[in-house]
Amino acid sequence: MAGPGLEFENEIADLEEQIASLERNTDRSEEIDSAIRSLRLARVAKLKETYSSLDPWQTVQVARHKNRPYTRDYLNLAFDEFVELHGDKHFGDDRAMLSGFAKLDRFKVMVIGHQKGRTYKERAACHFGCAHPEGYRKAMVKMKMAEKYRLPVICFIDTPGAYPGIGAEERGQAQVIAESMFMMSDLKTPVICVVIGEGGSGGALGIGVGDRVAVLQHAYYSVISPEGCAGILWKSHEHAPKAAAALRFTSDHLLRLGVVDDVLEEPLGGAHRDHHQMATRMKTYLSRQLSELEEMPVDQMLEQRYEKFRKLGVFLEEN
Template identity: 80%
Template structure:
């Protein structure tokens, strides 16, 4: 898979990739040239490993937004079979930022709901760059009801900077419909798996983010607000986005430590954008294993565990306040 243009911190990596590609294009290579290619490959792998093991939070955001990163539709092609897309919310229209439909994953028949950004500019504009409108979340809720009716597990792929912030979306009840979607997911009587595959921003992500298992890809992020939005509020300028990224603690390592996500899915060396097939294979393995675990759990127990999981988030703050109050 072509990783596309390199990011700012990948200059050395891009140089090595270009050198390697140039050597590999040679038709009749000598033994010395073959040895040079092996050396370059080893050097490239070592550099990728070192750089991606030490990403800053802001660099993680850049990787999560990489234009060559696989999106929901890519995973549906590579990891699932027999996907049948379902359209519309039966109220206003069909939001292309929210992709929904039936699919098959190994022996499991599932309902898939996921944000879709689009690859080309035309596709991105049609998908509102992954920012769903109220009709997108209403479409998702209709499909949740369908999954419950036919006893199908629900798989959600989160990849959005946030819900669409326009006036029209607000007039059509953006905040209300996100709250309704979260409530519906909390009581849905089928297994639910949510995976943050790129950006997980604000309420737009939470609208399809309540599940029995919540996972995040290694180089994705999950946050209450985008770094630029946080910087605009706190520092009145987007140029402080790297500072905001440091403070928000939204990387996979932070999220797992805080108990916000249950699992972190490792990405191929150099990020998911460098190898779509390997990333899809890892995601498929995780989903199949987790669906098997959830399938064996009684549904009433799943619902109770789902409720308790989200209630436990932030409880340490309540405990700290309670202790402080008792000392007064």
């Protein structure tokens, strides 16, 4: 499931190739089996060593891995009876924003999430996960529908940012993101948001206001992409690793700064190595949070949601 390795995974890839080569050997012996066991142990040890000390730029590379599970993968593995809903009732249907009814254990929910696409053709159709204004309008329409029928809303965030084209700006990109955030702040139904890969800028915030906000261990959540930050500060994308370190957007930073409530641990070597295990962990987390939120009175839930976001960015000044 992992697919092509990342540059910092070269030693892991070498071990995996040696294991695969020995396993293809039709003339297996006890000596070969012993060698395979030793290589597997070495692979696990190397994965633990590598993924326990990722720097911010390496985290970005993992978050963007082409085989990382996307919204549709979680829908297929963790949810049942997904019925997709299309269109924003104004302009069109944005394939970068997925929405629809689904079941999670005993809960009937509305799922909304960014979708990047797996093949190049799918990625191009989904604008590489960058939603247009019609995508956020679609999300708002479906959230209001969920509120009407008292369905919890689950949002999967995975975008480098909202679509930056002229057409999107002409159709009110910034305004619609602001409207979506405002509407979510007062949505009278539980909202859970999870950053599953990239959480870039207003494109992420547009569906990121919730009672619970979580991030996967090797995802990132930032005001801007590392390349965008490097382009502004150093006038070159070559400084993206430096920008990544300065932005403090990895899961440990986000939890320590109070930007997210929870960090979901990924399988060893990243979620792209084991979709099923990651989906199981996601399902367990969402079920637990929904069970807690369903017991909470609506007024209390809205008050806590408001206070949660009001506290972000609090700082002290000394005379």
